[in-house]
Amino acid sequence: MADPSPRPVAALRAEVLSHAPLNAEYRHLVLRAGAPASGARPGQFFQLLCPAPPGEAPFLRRPMSLYGADPAGDTVEFLYKVTGAGTRGLATLAAGEALDILGPLGHGFSLDPAWRSVVAVGRGAGLATLAPIARAARAAGIGVTAVLSARRPELVVSEDLFRAEGARVITVTDQEGTSGPAHVERLLRGLVAEGAADAFLTCGSARLLRVQQRLGREFGIPGQVALEQQMACGLGMCFCCVRDFNEDGGIVHKRVCWDGPVFDMREAVA
Structure with missing residues (x-):
């Protein structure tokens, strides 16, 4: 099952260390954020307060899955594709600028020590x-x-x-x-x-x-x-990200941001 343990969450003002295209579609963003962000687990995500691009005004934070975290270096990394107003604004950030991030959020992957x-x-x-x-x-x-x-x-x-x-x-x-x-x-x-x-x-x-x-x-x-899902608050309060799951022979509803985003594979309705 996904990692069930609670994790500390904080709103942080992170510094952009580097920000560059990785290929024709994806951009790589590295932030200095410190704890608890730098202790994020695989599968967790953050809510990013993206800057507004010219002529646009993103209303909500942008959920972004973790690409890398290094507690020793106090860094977190994201890999993203520019698809809308939020990520268009995110793409304008340069090294040395600041980004407001909230996280780490959700339950990540759990590795069973018995697995080889x-x-x-x-x-x-x-x-x-x-x-x-x-x-x-x-x-x-x-x-x-x-x-x-x-x-x-x-x-x-x-x-x-x-x-x-x-x-x-x-x-x-x-x-x-x-x-x-x-x-x-x-x-x-x-x-x-x-x-x-x-x-x-x-x-x-x-x-x-x-x-x-x-x-x-x-x-x-x-x-x-x-699971990838549209989100609003990212904290389980707005019920924007509810999906169906198979559980004990019936269909139940779960919030991807709060109950996941990592779930038992058998429960997911694909």
């Missing part, structure tokens, strides 16, 4: 959400195989990060015709046969989630999924 090897399966922005698992798993002595999916090879993010932490990386893309669920299922079945899949950890694709749910039922493999 896990499979992280992500696509698109989900690759950023899964990235912190690489360091956490290595620290726990757990091996990782990362299956990273994107539209084109140059849009695969987090590959270098996973490799630097000793993970085996398999990339699949639409352009190369390797990202379809049938092909990914064959890859995952191979990892199961190798004994390299004590658990599935996933984010970013409903189709690939369904594949992992099916394999989980077939082989008795547990899993966790970080």
Whole structure:
């Protein structure tokens, strides 16, 4: 299951240390924020008060999943794509400027000490959400195989990060015709046969989630999924992010920001 323990939360004024394009779509933002932000766990998120771009006025904070956290360096990192007014404003920030952040929020991934090897399966922005698992798993002595999916090879993010932490990386893309669920299922079945899949950890694709749910039922493999959902408050008060979940044979409603964003893979309705 996802990490159930409560975590300290704070509103902080963070300093931009670096901010640069990672590829044609994604930007990498590194902040000096200190505790408790720098102690965020994989799968948690922050609410960012993005500056207003010219002629626009974003009303709400922007939820952003954690890309990296370093308590020793007092830093947090985010990887994002410019998609609306909030992220257009965020893209204007330069090194030395300040950003108001609230977090860390939600329940993150939980690594069972009994696991020897896990499979992280992500696509698109989900690759950023899964990235912190690489360091956490290595620290726990757990091996990782990362299956990273994107539209084109140059849009695969987090590959270098996973490799630097000793993970085996398999990339699949639409352009190369390797990202379809049938092909990914064959890859995952191979990892199961190798004994390299004590658990599935996933984010970013409903189709690939369904594949992992099916394999989980077939082989008795547990899993966790970080869900992406529109949010407003990020604190569980507004009920903007409610989704359906399977629980004890029935459908229940849960708030992604408060009860998640990481959930038991078996409960998610994909």
